[in-house]
Amino acid sequence: MKKLIHFIPALIIFTMTTPAMAALNIFACEPEWASLAKELGGERVKTFSATTAYQDPHHIEARPGLIAKVRRADLLICSGAELEVGWLPLLQRQAGNTKVLSNERGYFEASAMVKTLDVPVETMDRTMGDVHAAGNPHVHLDPRRILTIATALNARLAELDPQGKEHYQKRYSDFKQRWQQAITKWQQQASGLKGKRIIVHHRDWVYLFDWLGIEIAGALEPKPGLPTTAGHLVSLKQALKLSPATMIVYTAYQNPRAAKRFSQMTNIPAVELPYTVGGAEQVNDLFSLFDVTIKRLSGERQ
């Protein structure tokens, strides 16, 4: 034990890695925000994503590796609206980093910059499952909202790193132009999807469907956040007899079994959508995220 105590100072020196060359150290709770920060910040920012497309952002543990990252962050970018309620407050409390507390400018909550959907209108309690008082937090699947968030994030980057103001503004203008063109293109590609009825695994898709005019025909989860049951699938099938659906969608982090089983029961095709950056092989930024999502929704194999 005594030997170990001598060992600790040596270890501290060893683990002190060289400081980042970038002006801002950004900790993104989800990959979509790391991607957006890279678009806007370029080489002036160093980004880290706490989660991958294969992880359910509701169910992350405040593990040591994440606490160490928050300790050195200048800016946290998170979806908010309670999506990270199980782990982010703990990271903020344990990291001892004043800059990134929720009341500070080093905390950027994406869902607070846009109008959220699915805000509970009546009383809310746990029998309703994993519902969020601030509305549905999966705001990044509407590219119009992404643009609003990018505008706010651009201002925040310039505020935290005033020397880079021109750099950020230039990158933002460039991103905005390319993004608006892309939205026009996606809307044309997706024009045939309007009015379609699609079954979802979880209500991750509310914003995407709101943008494209797609209707949610039902969810495989009986309540948000609760696993599928056989009984629920039977009643869902029953309900579809009256108003049919054309597709079942799920994400890379959700178990495909429920979607595949329901697909067998109903002969409706089940399609995995990338959900976020990294959720499919070709999806390495926000542009390819929507390219692939719309192609798959349109029934193209990709």
Next chain:
Amino acid sequence: MNTYSIYAGALLFASLHSVSFAANQGNFNPDISLVIDGRFGSYSNTTDYALPGFMLGGEASRGENGYYLGHNELIISANIDDMFYGKLTTAIADHEGETEVELEEAFIETLAMGNGVTIKAGRFYSDIGYLNNQHGHSWDFVDAPLMYRALFGNQLVDDGLQVSWLAPTDTYLKLGVEGLRGGRFPSGGAAKDGKGVNVVFAKLGGDVGVSNAWQLGFSHMSAESNGRAAATHAHSTVTEIPTFYGNSQYNIIDFVWKWSPKGNSRERNFKFQAEYFEREEDGRVDMVNSSPFETSTYQGKQSGGYVQAIYQFMPRWRAGYRYDQLEATNTGSDSGVLDEAGLSVNGHTPKRSTIMLDYSHSEYSRIRIQYAKDDSYADTDNLFFVQYIVTLGAHGAHRF
């Protein structure tokens, strides 16, 4: 133990009222949650519980036969302002027909010291070891590992101050010191004018790829006891209480490894956890209330630990195994006194094997069955438990 039975009902009522109010507002500030822990237990031994070589105290027990309630807790926490976070935990339990409210935790913690420094003050679970600062309702088994039961009466909780520092490194490295009162088991008597216990700890951790995460901890505690009373058995009308006076040195190594496919713990995940403890004690044991007065010198050397593995093999379902083993070498001038204090080993090595299976319908409810072959003392016991733990109110934190 602080007993305010009169207030129990009122406190509970007032808090439940706030829970429903908060829920209706869709606003959980402060975070209020109520934990209900109900159990059914079955064991066959009728002799008093003991761990030969260890003076038991605190909440050390094997549980009850039949239906009973475990630790029901009311937890209130919030950011106080931009500088402090505060938390209060009260346990509500039945003890010999009376409802007791025990103040388990009441502390404030700094939010805005910066530079990785956090200061905590009040009554809190010490950061010694891995499991110690976790609440009973988040344990993976109904009961604590035997070494926690033997050394701390399940958990080390005390009044004091903690200062910790998180290094600005990619590898997680946290160093901390605690100064504690030493008024409660296993210390007692609040020696050195209420500054009887000192703790230092270091925790290291990190990720290996996206699927693995680990943490390794070292802790040391130095404690002065000015009267640690052991659990007693009444002898006719007079109760003789074996009481320890002296110095104790504790060392703990803890290790946790967690795995989940692609880091997605929702579907499947695995956790390996092990802790090893050593304690050396030097002092005397008095038999308080004995006539003629009995006392003995006492030098103790105790060690032991546990290893456990928990596997979530499908959503909602987890299975686990735990193995405990302890040993002690204690010497003193009067073997009769040591025997009364539970410090005689009598050639027995306490050990226990436990298996459990639990089902969590949501993050807020869990039902568990557990079986243990318990060789704590010479007569092997078979312990069977059914437990349900539910949380009402605020969303709990996903701790590592």
